[in-house]
Each structure stands twice: as structure tokens, then as C-alpha cells.
Amino acid sequence: MARYTCSFIVSVPSDHLLPLLVELLQDCQLDIQYNTADYIIAREVPGNVPFPKLVTVEVLIDKSKSTEAETRMSIVLKNEELPLQLDNYCRQMFEFIKQAIENSRHWHLIESLAG
Numbered sequence: 001m002a003r004y005t006c007s008f009i010v011s012v013p014s015d016h017l018l019p020l021l022v023e024l025l026q027d028c029q030l031d032i033q034y035n036t037a038d039y040i041i042a043r044e045v046p047g048n049v050p051f052p053k054l055v056t057v058e059v060l061i062d063k064s065k066s067t068e069a070e071t072r073m074s075i076v077l078k079n080e081e082l083p084l085q086l087d088n089y090c091r092q093m094f095e096f097i098k099q100a101i102e103n104s105r106h107w108h109l110i111e112s113l114a115g
Contacts, residue, residue, distance in 0.1 A: 002083040002090035006098055006114045007074045012107040014038070014066040017073065020106045021059055028097055030057060038063050044093075052080040055093045070110055075101070 012020065021040060022032055030042035033056075040059040055077055062072040077094040102109050 001078060002081050002088055003076065003078040004091060004094035004114075005074065005076050006094075006112060007072065008101060008112050009070055009072050009110040010101075010107040011070050011110055013068055014061055014063050014071040017061055017071050017107075020104070021061075021073075024100055024104060024106075025057060025059075025097075028100055030055075037061075049089060053089045055079045055090055057097060 010017065018035075018037065018040070022035060025032065025040065025042040029045065031045050032040065032042050034041040038061040040057075042057045042059075044054045044056075046054060056079065058076040058078075060074045062074070065072045075097065077090060077097065079090045081088060081090055083090065098112070098114070102112055
């Protein structure tokens with residue numbers, strides 16, 4: 001199973017972050033499967049890639065360390081493909097979504113830590 005993680009600190013209150021993230025994930029052609037006040041699961045829509053390559057994205061908003069000015073969040077991208085190559089499909093999607101978060105016009109990125 002391929003799995004990639006990254007943490008971010010963005011300059012937006014946690015209450016405003018959730019709807020912005022939902023919109024961002026939908027703009028990345030992901031379908032929101034589960035959505036609570038601090039957790040989102042989104043998945044690629046079947047049809048463009050083989051089923052084992054479909055990427056699932058989990059986003060956790062860490063409200064315990066959030067302030068009025070900034071919010072911490074973590075993302076995990078995973079799929080069922082074996083990561084036999086460094087530049088596999090899951091890694092490509094990880095880089096695409098990471099760039100979308102880092103370049104979003106809705107907030108200023110304070111810190112990005114890939115894991």
C-alpha cells in the first residue's frame with residue numbers, strides 16, 4: 001500500500017478552514033465521503049484509473065493546537081498500489097494535492113512538513 005503524509009500550518013481560523021478544504025478537495029476531482037468538524041475523507045471517483053490506484057485522502061484538523069490566526073492540519077494520501085517506483089500514481093496525486101494546499105489563495109502557508 002502506498003501512503004504519503006504531510007502536515008501544514010496555515011493562516012486561517014479552524015472554523016473557516018473546513019469549508020475551504022472541502023472546496024479544494026472537490027476542485028482536485030475528489031468526492032467527499034465523510035466530513036466532520038475536524039476530519040475529512042475524500043476519494044477519487046472511479047473511472048480514470050484502475051481500482052487499486054484510486055487515492056483516498058484523509059485530512060485531520062488539529063483544533064487543540066489552533067489559534068485564531070493559524071491552524072494545523074495533516075493529510076494522508078493512500079491507495080492499494082504497491083509503491084514499486086518512486087514516481088508512482090499515489091505519489092503524483094500527493095504532490096498535486098500538496099501543491100494545491102500550498103498555493104491556495106484562501107490562506108497563507110506558514111509551514112509545510114512532508115513525512
